[in-house]
Amino acid sequence: MRVFTVGLAKTPAPLTLSSLYSPPTSKSVPGLVHAECMTPMELGSPILSIERLQFRKLVMFAAWESEDAVDEFLNTSKLGQSIAAGWHVRMSFLRRWGSVREFDSLPESVGESDPQAPVAAFTLARMRLPEIPRFVRWGRPVETLVRDNPETTFTLAAIRHPKSIATFSIWNSQQAMVDMVKGHSGVPQPERHIDAMKERQRRDFHHEFTTLRFRPISEHGSWEGRSSLLPTGIFE
Numbered sequence: 001m002r003v004f005t006v007g008l009a010k011t012p013a014p015l016t017l018s019s020l021y022s023p024p025t026s027k028s029v030p031g032l033v034h035a036e037c038m039t040p041m042e043l044g045s046p047i048l049s050i051e052r053l054q055f056r057k058l059v060m061f062a063a064w065e066s067e068d069a070v071d072e073f074l075n076t077s078k079l080g081q082s083i084a085a086g087w088h089v090r091m092s093f094l095r096r097w098g099s100v101r102e103f104d105s106l107p108e109s110v111g112e113s114d115p116q117a118p119v120a121a122f123t124l125a126r127m128r129l130p131e132i133p134r135f136v137r138w139g140r141p142v143e144t145l146v147r148d149n150p151e152t153t154f155t156l157a158a159i160r161h162p163k164s165i166a167t168f169s170i171w172n173s174q175q176a177m178v179d180m181v182k183g184h185s186g187v188p189q190p191e192r193h194i195d196a197m198k199e200r201q202r203r204d205f206h207h208e209f210t211t212l213r214f215r216p217i218s219e220h221g222s223w224e225g226r227s228s229l230l231p232t233g234i235f236e
Helices: 013-021 067-076 078-084 129-147 174-181 192-202
Strands: 003-010 032-041 057-064 087-099 119-127 152-160 164-171 206-221
Touching: 003 067, 003 078, 003 119, 003 206, 013 032, 013 057, 013 078, 032 164, 057 067, 057 078, 057 164, 067 078, 067 087, 078 087, 087 119, 119 129, 119 174, 129 152, 129 164, 129 192, 164 174
Parallel strands: none
Antiparallel strands: 003 057, 003 087, 032 057, 032 152, 087 206, 119 164, 119 206, 152 164
16 A cells, blocks of 8 residues: 655754755665655744754655555665654545646545544645745745644645745644635634635746645654654544
């Protein structure tokens, strides 16, 4: 069964840079389908700040042919061992919206899923460079909307310069995430996401953009003092 992972690692700068610009591939790692390596950012933080420029940390989002392939990577590669010493979550695919070439083979949906079950969401955008100032203006309010939502248990943004940007969030329920997207969250200015989507429809920020939705399967390790980033009781 294909499995997806998001891994977080503290890495020396040379390993960070080599992973960003020469990431693992299906040719170099058995059982790997595709990987995106980026540096993490704090959602909603100022653009020119230490929270946005973290070259001693790495985020790796990946699709794998099996969990055995994940285990082999974590045990045998330098990057994998760094992730094993950090934190990662394993997930099964639920739904795709939008299009990024590397993930276009995924179906739009695998069928109905429980709206009250926990869910994780990964967004990936290939930016149009001239549109980045507009994207920052409209995107940061959405970042804080997600970051400060009481229904999220973990959120982050990530970047690979010059034009790949991603976000990852874990939600107590799929319904809570959908409510945020539709502007129904019980938080101040809940329409921020809708407003940004209207602006994107008016003039797109991206060459490619996708949101992928997942069911968390398991989590491993800890990150910055936290050992349980998934919703409490998810595996009970």
